[in-house]
Amino acid sequence: MIGPVITMTTTNYRRPIPPAERLAICLRFLATGDSYRTIACRYRVGVSTVARIVTQVTKVIWDALVPHASAHHRRLEEYCRGLPSQHLVIRAPDNSGSLFYNYKGTYSIVLLAVVDSEYCFRVVDVGSYGRTSDGDVLANSNFGQKLLDGTLGLPPDVLLPGAEHMGQQPYVFVTDEAFPLRRNLMRPFPGHQSGSHRVFNFRLSHARLIVENTFGILTSKWRMYRGVIGVSPANVDTCVKATCVLHNFLRRTSKTTNRTSRPPAGQPGPSQAPSADGDAVGLQTVTRVGSNNASREAIRVRETLVSYFSNEGAATWQPTV
Structure with missing residues (x-):
């Protein structure tokens, strides 16, 4: 549901972090409350990268799942x-x-x-x-x-x-x-x-x-x-x-x-x-x-x-x- 939205474009300089890993980083922060630094060491990415991923992916999750939740409302x-x-x-x-x-x-x-x-x-x-x-x-x-x-x-x-x-x-x-x-x-x-x-x-x-x-x-x-x-x-x-x-x-x-x-x-x-x-x-x-x-x-x-x-x-x- 959110994969296409959080997929980054591949450039000549580096390969982007795959969408599944971006989602995993975000969910790990929400599910554990670990600091950005701890999660960065776990996934071998920068602290600022974790911060950007959490900010972006949480917004996408909300935008993607709100219509899905509304469909179940009685x-x-x-x-x-x-x-x-x-x-x-x-x-x-x-x-x-x-x-x-x-x-x-x-x-x-x-x-x-x-x-x-x-x-x-x-x-x-x-x-x-x-x-x-x-x-x-x-x-x-x-x-x-x-x-x-x-x-x-x-x-x-x-x-x-x-x-x-x-x-x-x-x-x-x-x-x-x-x-x-x-x-x-x-x-x-x-x-x-x-x-x-x-x-x-x-x-x-x-x-x-x-x-x-x-x-x-x-x-x-x-x-x-x-x-x-x-x-x-x-x-x-x-x-x-x-x-x-x-x-x-x-x-x-x-x-x-x-x-x-x-x-x-x-x-x-x-x-x-x-x-x-x-x-x-x-x-x-x-x-x-x-x-x-x-x-x-x-x-x-x-x-x-x-x-x-x-x-x-x-x-x-x-x-x-």
Whole structure:
């Protein structure tokens, strides 16, 4: 798929590095997180050559596989799960001041993504400064702007199963407390809760297991995320996008991939999709308190779901009120 694009022209001075080897160099960097110098010694090429290959091939991978991934997308209401964000720890860029510095004391850029029920990425936005709050990252992204102004093209409201008397309710993206509460953006109640609010938080947390597992699978395959990513922020963006689209490609083409779309009732996601086998140093959850300025409509939707999960939509495996 990418061979013809990354094939270099043979000249009278030297033979180019074959496309298979160029791809291998790029994938080795993404899969191991080794330095350019280490990979250069391994393949007997120059350090600057490795840097150019990684930059070029990651861009080509993204451009080649995005249309392939889009062909497998089903309807949004059958697919999407949650809206997570993760901070990717990077080497402090020169002359960047505090733009990339987050309150945990590391330099990072933010990966904002929409994850579906098959552990795949549907939307990826990467490159925001580490100091930016998750709510601002969402608001500044193309996806967030369309979501917040109602032009994203979400499915129409539907009736909840077995609760027609509650009226039609909107589809929502499941998030954590770092994001604001909106009509189509559902966050948990903050702090320790009891009663129906505790049940709601539990159900929301259960749905977000798919999100956590997706990032676990990503970091277990692409160990670039395990340490400080030692390339420039612009190149980090292309590398992250390449790993996300390769993650989707592998999920949909591997014969050993578990294709179950969602965990059965009472069975949490980790039993079907193991997370990373250890702490991902380079992939951090930096939680911030989201805005409390929710609209009355958003509060109404959440209270409707609170009532539904405690009554008509109650599950046998959830906590009792």
